[in-house]
Amino acid sequence: MKKWLSKFLPGGRSGVIAVPYLWLLFFFVLPFFFVLKISFAEPDISQPPYTPLMTHEDSKTTITLNTSKYTTILDEVKSFGTTSWSEAAEQSQYVIAYWNAIKLAFFTMVFTLLIGYPLAYNIARASEATRNTLLMLVMIPFWTSFLLRVYAWIGILKDNGIINNLLLGMGLIDAPLQMLYTPFSVLIGMVYNYLPFMILPLYAHLTKLDSRLFEAAADLGASKWTTFFQITLPLSKAGIIAGCMMVFIPAVGEYVIPALLGGGDVVFIGNKLMDDFGPNLDWPQASAVAVVMLALLIAPIVWFQRFEQKQQEAA
Amino acid sequence: MNKMPLSNRLFMLLGFFFLYAPILSLVIFSFNESRLVTVWGGFSLKWYGEMFRNDSLLSAAGLSFKIAFLAATLAVVLGTVAGFVLARFGRFKGKSLFAGLTTAPMVMPEVIVGLSMLLLFVSLQSSLGCSVEDPQGLVGRLGCWAFGERGMITIWIGHTTLCMAYVAVLVQSRLKELDRSLEDAAMDLGCHPFKVFFVITIPVIAPALVSGWLLSFTLSLDDYVLTAFLSGPGSTTMPQWIFSSVRIGPTPEVNALATVIIVVVTVFVVISNRLMLSAQARRDKAMQAAFAGKH
Numbered sequence: 247m248k249k250w251l252s253k254f255l256p257g258g259r260s261g262v263i264a265v266p267y268l269w270l271l272f273f274f275v276l277p278f279f280f281v282l283k284i285s286f287a288e289p290d291i292s293q294p295p296y297t298p299l300m301t302h303e304d305s306k307t308t309i310t311l312n313t314s315k316y317t318t319i320l321d322e323v324k325s326f327g328t329t330s331w332s333e334a335a336e337q338s339q340y341v342i343a344y345w346n347a348i349k350l351a352f353f354t355m356v357f358t359l360l361i362g363y364p365l366a367y368n369i370a371r372a373s374e375a376t377r378n379t380l381l382m383l384v385m386i387p388f389w390t391s392f393l394l395r396v397y398a399w400i401g402i403l404k405d406n407g408i409i410n411n412l413l414l415g416m417g418l419i420d421a422p423l424q425m426l427y428t429p430f431s432v433l434i435g436m437v438y439n440y441l442p443f444m445i446l447p448l449y450a451h452l453t454k455l456d457s458r459l460f461e462a463a464a465d466l467g468a469s470k471w472t473t474f475f476q477i478t479l480p481l482s483k484a485g486i487i488a489g490c491m492m493v494f495i496p497a498v499g500e501y502v503i504p505a506l507l508g509g510g511d512v513v514f515i516g517n518k519l520m521d522d523f524g525p526n527l528d529w530p531q532a533s534a535v536a537v538v539m540l541a542l543l544i545a546p547i548v549w550f551q552r553f554e555q556k557q558q559e560a561a
Numbered sequence: 562m563n564k565m566p567l568s569n570r571l572f573m574l575l576g577f578f579f580l581y582a583p584i585l586s587l588v589i590f591s592f593n594e595s596r597l598v599t600v601w602g603g604f605s606l607k608w609y610g611e612m613f614r615n616d617s618l619l620s621a622a623g624l625s626f627k628i629a630f631l632a633a634t635l636a637v638v639l640g641t642v643a644g645f646v647l648a649r650f651g652r653f654k655g656k657s658l659f660a661g662l663t664t665a666p667m668v669m670p671e672v673i674v675g676l677s678m679l680l681l682f683v684s685l686q687s688s689l690g691c692s693v694e695d696p697q698g699l700v701g702r703l704g705c706w707a708f709g710e711r712g713m714i715t716i717w718i719g720h721t722t723l724c725m726a727y728v729a730v731l732v733q734s735r736l737k738e739l740d741r742s743l744e745d746a747a748m749d750l751g752c753h754p755f756k757v758f759f760v761i762t763i764p765v766i767a768p769a770l771v772s773g774w775l776l777s778f779t780l781s782l783d784d785y786v787l788t789a790f791l792s793g794p795g796s797t798t799m800p801q802w803i804f805s806s807v808r809i810g811p812t813p814e815v816n817a818l819a820t821v822i823i824v825v826v827t828v829f830v831v832i833s834n835r836l837m838l839s840a841q842a843r844r845d846k847a848m849q850a851a852f853a854g855k856h
Contacts, residue, residue, distance in 0.1 A: 258754065263653060266643035266725070270662040273722050277677030280684050294683045365576045368569050380573075382834055387580050389776075389826045391783050393803045394819040397811065398583035401590060401599045408586055408599055438583065492668060499670020502785055506807060516672050520789070523676060533680070536673045543670070550668060551661045558647070558660070558733070 278540070285533035286311045296529050315534035340518060340535065344542065347515040350429075350504075351497035354436040355444075355490050361437070362444035362489065367478070369445075370452035381449065388442040396435050396506050403431050403507075427509030435503045443496075444489040451485025452478075484557055491550035495543055515539060584823060591816035598813055608813040612821075615814065618802055625782050625799035628713060632720035633777035637770055639721065640728025640777075645762065647729065648736035649744075666726040675790030678719050682708045682791070711793030719787040724777035731776075735769035736762075740848065765844065768837040775833060779826065 287296040300309050322338040335342050369380045387395065402408045403426040410422040425431055455478065463473040501516035508514070515535065522532040565573075591609070595602025612618060643663050650656075666674060691705040707714050743765070747757045763770070785800040792798065806815055 259650070260653075262642060263646050263650065263659070266639050266646065266663070266729075267655075267659055269639055269725075270659075270722070273678065273681070273718055274662060274666060274674075277674075277681040280680040281673075281677045284680055294687055361576060361579070364569070364572050368565060368573050372565065378834070378838065382830065383577060384580065386827055386830055387584055389779050389830055390584065390823050391800070391803070391819065393783065393785060393800050393807070394587065394815070394822065395583060397803070397807050397815060397819070398587045400807070400811070401586055402583060404599070406597070406599060411599065438579070441580070495668040496670050499672045501672055502804070506804075516670065519672050519676070523790070529680070532676060536676050539670065540673055547665065547668060551664065554664060555657060555660055558737075 281533045281536050284530055285315055285537050286313065287530045288312045288314075289528045289530055294529075295527055312530070315531045316538075318531070319534065319538060339513070340515070340538075343513045343515040343518040344538070346512055347498050347500070348542075350432065350436060350500075350514060351494045353433055354440055354497045355494045357433070357437045358441050358444040358493050359486065359490060362441055362448055363486075366445045366448035366452055366485075370449055370455070377453075384442065384445055392439060393502065395439055396503055399431065399435050399438065399507060400426060403434075426507065429508075429512050431507040432504050432512070432514075435507045436497060436500065439503065440493045440497060443492040447488035447492060448482065448485040451482050451488070455481055484553070487553055488550070488557075491546055491553075495546055495550065498543060499539060587816050587819045588823065591813055591820040593813050593816070596812055598811055598816065608817040609821075611812075612814050612817045617797070618799070618814075618818070621797045621799045621802040624713070624796060628716050628720060628798065629778045629781040631717050632724055632781040633774045635717070635721045636724035636728050636777040637774045640725035640773060641732050641763075641766075641770060643725060643729040644732025644736065645758070648733045649741070663729045664726055666723050667730070671723075671784075671786040674723070675719070675787045678715075678722075678787070679711075679790040682711065682715050711791055712796040715791040715793075716788055716796065716798070719791045720777075720781040720784060723784070723787065724780050727776055727780065728770075728773035731769045731773045732766060735766050739765060740852070742852070743848065768841050771833060771837060775829065 283299060284296055287299055289295060290297045297310075297312075299311065300307055319340045322334070322341040325334040325337065326341070328334075329337075365384070369377055369384070372380060400407070404410070405422040405424070405426070407426070409425065410419075413419045414422065459477055459481075460473060463477055468476065499516045499519075500514065501520050504512075504514045504517055505520075508517075519532050519535045519539075522528045522535060590598055590601075592604050592606065593600075593602055594605035594607070643659075647656075647660055647663065685704060685708045689701050689704045689708075691709040744757050744761055747761055748754065752760070783800060784798075785804055788798050788801060792801070803815060803818070806812075
């Protein structure tokens with residue numbers, strides 16, 4: 247009896263695996279199929295605000311797939327082939343928003359790497375006592391509210407904000423510079439807020455480097471820069487890739503920073519999705535936007551995952 | 562930092578200035594008398610008083626703290642199991658998918674996660690018939706009680722899924738650092754695996770669990786995008802209050818709130834960092850001594 251029962255009950259081991267596994271399958275994987283499904287529906291004034299894909303009539307079940315949400319995006323892509331690029335860009339809503347988001351994510355990645363690498367490198371090479379304090383100093387801003395850190399930049403960059411008041415007071419400018427609600431303010435907010443996601447993986451890899459390698463290089467007469475380019479940089483490649491992906495992938499879908507620091511004339515795809523979901527109440531369009539975004543990001547996500555798993559297995 | 566060259570020190574100084582100047586500016590202007598946030602009008606504490614009399618803010622903060630507590634607790638339970646499975650279970654069927662799923666919520670754009678979870682809950686609501694008729698059966702009643710209306714429970718589930726990824730990574734990397742001979746020894750002496758987990762593994766990784774809980778708590782307390790999708794009417798959280806007041810026209814009240822959060826967080830991080838470091842050092846030393854046969 248007991249043996250018979252144990253055939254159907256999960257053993258201790260698979261039972262333990264099942265708990266987080268089922269949670270993730272149900273609340274993280276399954277939802278994507280609903281996004282895919284609803285991207286083929288049509289918006290409707292009802293509860294929920296979209297039409298069902300399946301209708302039952304006279305005991306016959308029909309499935310209607312509405313592909314218009316994708317053709318909206320596809321037609322915009324096609325228009326880049328038929329009309330001039332500037333004209334097509336002016337008329338497109340979605341393609342330009344994807345492009346702006348990818349550009350923003352790319353530049354955020356580059357600048358966080360340029361600022362984060364030297365910081366992580368210096369923290370990793372500091373003596374053990376100062377290392378911990380420095381790391382904590384990097385982490386404290388990360389622990390305080392993300393929204394409030396974005397808000398802080400409004401006060402700094404706006405027309406009667408800190409920088410303009412300072413420059414006006416010193417007599418360097420006559421009229422306030424327009425800095426807030428520009429692509430510049432969005433980029434600065436992005437770099438500021440995504441910096442810890444770059445520093446932590448970099449630090450984790452840089453701190454593992456064997457210091458004897460540097461000593462050996464110095465003994466053999468390598469200059470500081472040669473050591474850096476021949477030893478440090480190649481050995482921290484894993485950290486660079488992890489950090490870049492940790493910044494780039496989520497940055498493509500960022501909503502809050504452009505919404506608070508951006509002017510609205512440069513539209514990013516995260517904001518487009520939120521507009522379709524909220525004010526426009528077009529959930530199928532929002533779903534189609536999400537499906538396309540995921541399709542664009544699937545390659546970097548898989549790359550990141552492969553890389554992380556290889557790292558974990560090597561450790 | 563004795564060996565650090567001057568140029569590197571200068572760069573570090575600039576880097577930390579970039580990190581801290583915005584935060585300092587928030588604190589300074591919270592003491593501003595003037596309603597115009599960045600025009601100095603004299604020292605005043607009145608915005609702190611206003612903040613504690615603002616009922617909509619207080620109730621939003623109350624809800625946020627409740628959700629953050631629940632989400633951090635469940636995330637630590639699920640994330641610890643996930644991290645333990647990844648670090649100690651070796652190979653099993655579907656492991657690489659599982660490993661991918663545990664870390665994916667950290668990088669997946671939040672708008673995608675939020676929208677997809679919302680559509681899951683909405684679909685569940687309509688297939689369970691929560692709004693049309695009285696839900697039937699235990700599954701229907703339980704489902705509609707949990708997902709019938711967007712609010713605390715749906716936000717809780719969303720935040721837990723995000724936070725457990727961070728906990729799993731923390732636990733996994735701490736377990737990889739640790740010698741597993743202590744666990745093996747207990748197992749060899751006939752201790753049941755469940756008992757080994759609770760009596761040995763959990764106490765040894767306790768510092769990682771504490772930092773995982775704190776990180777989850779702040780992540781949940783801070784989340785705007787997931788909450789925007791998963792909250793319903795009547796469940797406004799603190800980030801939503803901050804977001805709308807920043808959009809409409811911020812007052813130094815927001816700065817006062819920021820200052821309180823910054824002070825609390827800094828105190829917490831510094832204290833827990835000190836405690837964890839000393840606890841970890843003690844434990845590592847004790848383990849080394851135990852394995853070396855010294856007492």
